[in-house]
Amino acid sequence: xxxxxxxxxxxxxxxxxxxxxxxxxxxxxxxxxxxxxxxxxxxxxxxxxxxxxxxxxxxxxxxxxxxxxxxxxxxxxxxxxxxxxxxxxxxxxxxxxxxxxxxxxxxxxxxxxxxxxxxxxxxxxxxxxxxxxxxxxxxxxxxxxxxxxxxxxxxxxxxxxxxxxxxxxxxxxxxxxxxxxxxxxxxxxxxxxxxxxxxxxxxxxxxxxxxxxxxxxxxxxxxxxxxxxxxxxxxxxxxxxxxxxxxxxxxxxxxxxxxxxxxxxxxxxxxxxxxxxxxxxxxxxxxxxxxxxxxxxxxxxxxxxxxxxxxxxxxxxxxxxxxxxxxxxxxxxxxxxxxxxxxxxxxxxxxxxxxxxxxxxxxxxxxxxxxxxxxxxx
Numbered sequence: 001x002x003x004x005x006x007x008x009x010x011x012x013x014x015x016x017x018x019x020x021x022x023x024x025x026x027x028x029x030x031x032x033x034x035x036x037x038x039x040x041x042x043x044x045x046x047x048x049x050x051x052x053x054x055x056x057x058x059x060x061x062x063x064x065x066x067x068x069x070x071x072x073x074x075x076x077x078x079x080x081x082x083x084x085x086x087x088x089x090x091x092x093x094x095x096x097x098x099x100x101x102x103x104x105x106x107x108x109x110x111x112x113x114x115x116x117x118x119x120x121x122x123x124x125x126x127x128x129x130x131x132x133x134x135x136x137x138x139x140x141x142x143x144x145x146x147x148x149x150x151x152x153x154x155x156x157x158x159x160x161x162x163x164x165x166x167x168x169x170x171x172x173x174x175x176x177x178x179x180x181x182x183x184x185x186x187x188x189x190x191x192x193x194x195x196x197x198x199x200x201x202x203x204x205x206x207x208x209x210x211x212x213x214x215x216x217x218x219x220x221x222x223x224x225x226x227x228x229x230x231x232x233x234x235x236x237x238x239x240x241x242x243x244x245x246x247x248x249x250x251x252x253x254x255x256x257x258x259x260x261x262x263x264x265x266x267x268x269x270x271x272x273x274x275x276x277x278x279x280x281x282x283x284x285x286x287x288x289x290x291x292x293x294x295x296x297x298x299x300x301x302x303x304x305x306x307x308x309x310x311x312x313x314x315x316x317x318x319x320x321x322x323x324x325x326x327x328x329x330x331x332x333x334x335x336x337x338x339x340x341x342x343x344x345x346x347x348x349x350x351x352x353x354x355x356x357x358x359x360x361x362x363x364x365x366x367x368x369x370x371x372x373x374x375x376x377x378x
Contacts, residue, residue, distance in 0.1 A: 005073075012055065012070050016077035019043070019050050024081040026340040032084045033198050037161050039120075040084050048117025053091065058099055061111035067299040068096070068233055072240035072291065079244025082347050084199065086120055089157035092237040094121025094166055097230045101178065102217045110164065110180075123166035124153035124204050125234055128227060129355035136227070138206060140169035140177055145213040147171075147179065148187070155201040155354075159183050159190055165204060166217065168227045175220035176227055179211045186210060197343070197350035232294075232304055234355055235312040239291040242315035242351045246284045249326040249344040253277065256330055256341075273329055280325045283318035290314045306368060313361035316352040323348030 005013070023043045032040045047053050055070045057063025064070070071091055078087050095114045098107050098121070113119030127137030138151035149169050159165055164180040171177060183190055183202075187209030190202040218226035254277060257268035267273050294311040297304035327334035327345045334341055352358070 008066075009070060009073060012052070012066070013073045013077065015050050016052060016074045019046050019052065020077050020081045020083055022046075024083045026343075029082060029084060029343065030338075038084055038198065038200050039086060039158065039161055043083060044085050045117055047085065047087075048115070053117055054115030056091065056096055056099065057111050057115050058107075061099075061107065062115040063099075063111070067295075068092075068236060069292070069295045069299050071096070072237060072295050075237050075240040076244035076247075079241040079246075079347070080248040082197070082245065082248075082343050086122070086158040086161065088234075088237050088241060089122040089162070090114060090120050092233055093123035093125065093157065093230070094162070094164070096233055097123070097166060097178070097226060098217060100229070101222065101226045106180070106214065106217065113163075119163050120158060120161045121164055121166070122157050122159050122162040123230065123234070124156045124159075125168070125231060125355060126154050126156070127151075128168055129231055129234075130360065136168040136170045136176060138167055138169040140171045140179075140211075142171070143210065147177065147211045147216075149179070149181065149206040149209045149211060151206055153204045153206075155193060155195065156183075156190075156204045157201050158199065159202045159204055160192065160200050166230070167204070167206075168223065168230075171220060173220065176223035177216060177220055178218040178223045178226045178230070180215040180217060181206070181209055181211060195350055196353075197346040199350075228305070231355070232298060232308040235308050236291065236294045236298060238351050238354060239287065239294065239311040239315040242319040242348065243284065243287050243291055245344055245347045245351065246280070246287065246319055246322040246326075249323050249341060249348070250277065250280050250284065252341055252344075253280075253326040253329050256333070260331075267329075276325050276329055280322045283322050287311075287314045287318050306365065309361050309365045309368070312356070313358055313365070316358040316361060319348050320352040 023046055052074055054063035055066045059065040128134060138149050140147045140149055165183050167181045168176055168178050181188055187207050189205045192202050195201045257273050258266050260267045290311040294307040297307050323345045327341055330341050333339050
């Protein structure tokens with residue numbers, strides 16, 4: 001299978017690298033981490049000016065009409081710099097399902113603002129991703145033509161800056177709906193929470209929060225399928241960020257091992273360090289091939305559930321192993337939480353557990369395989 005990128009995709013990667021290289025360094029990241037919202041708005045504006053925020057938005061909304069693969073190239077570039085901007089939450093969790101499932105009027109209302117860099121979005125997916133049944137943890141009660149939502153969604157990525165949160169909810173009839181909620185609106189409140197990688201992922205509390213019919217992205221007839229697709233896109237985006245995080249962590253480690261000397265020899269010449277670094281490189285390549293397999297299947301409309309679960313498992317399991325190895329190979333410097341390599345360890349750990357860790361992905365794979373076997377037997 002040939003995963004060679006097209007000229008257009010290579011151009012996306014080149015532009016993304018140029019923007020990040022020009023505006024992101026460890027000092028800048030540290031400065032942003034000490035702000036209240038922990039979002040680099042100058043970088044966000046530069047990404048908008050480079051037309052990168054509209055990559056996957058329809059051309060009718062000012063976007064590029066591209067797909068998840070191009071977004072993954074952007075997320076991979078972000079991961080290499082651990083840049084504090086809500087790309088994954090806004091573009092993958094919010095804008096992508098809006099472009100795919102929302103009524104035209106609803107998409108018209110929000111997507112142009114995303115493309116212009118004026119609007120942040122996110123989605124509350126932790127409950128569904130981590131539940132045994134895969135069902136939403138928020139309850140939707142019919143209220144005339146609309147709905148009222150009740151429940152708590154934990155750790156909603158960057159919800160504190162989001163204009164709207166995409167929320168899946170279960171109805172009394174057992175259906176699933178996907179709706180947009182104003183996190184500052186009636187019946188909704190946010191509880192600030194700081195994550196492993198120092199981002200803000202507030203808990204979203206809903207107490208009878210009203211949702212008008214105009215804010216329904218996918219109703220009872222298509223909500224379950226829309227939620228499943230959104231979760232698959234979210235896991236694939238996380239895998240892309242993990243590849244970028246691990247690539248950069250290993251490159252920085254190789255440079256450190258070449259410069260640091262012990263017994264009058266560079267550390268890179270010792271067999272133990274060479275083998276550990278080689279294992280990390282092999283892990284990254286396994287993560288990379290499964291990532292692009294998943295993104296390709298998503299973009300071409302092929303069944304992708306198994307490929308996505310494998311990619312997220314690889315990102316979680318191998319990704320954590322890589323960042324642990326790179327921190328360990330830095331010796332005492334790796335234990336310094338102010339040293340740049342430690343931040344890559346934190347991002348790797350965050351991605352490992354976000355929307356379900358390795359055991360959850362293996363359980364999902366096992367469940368799908370068992371169902372497939374049962375179907376064949378029947």
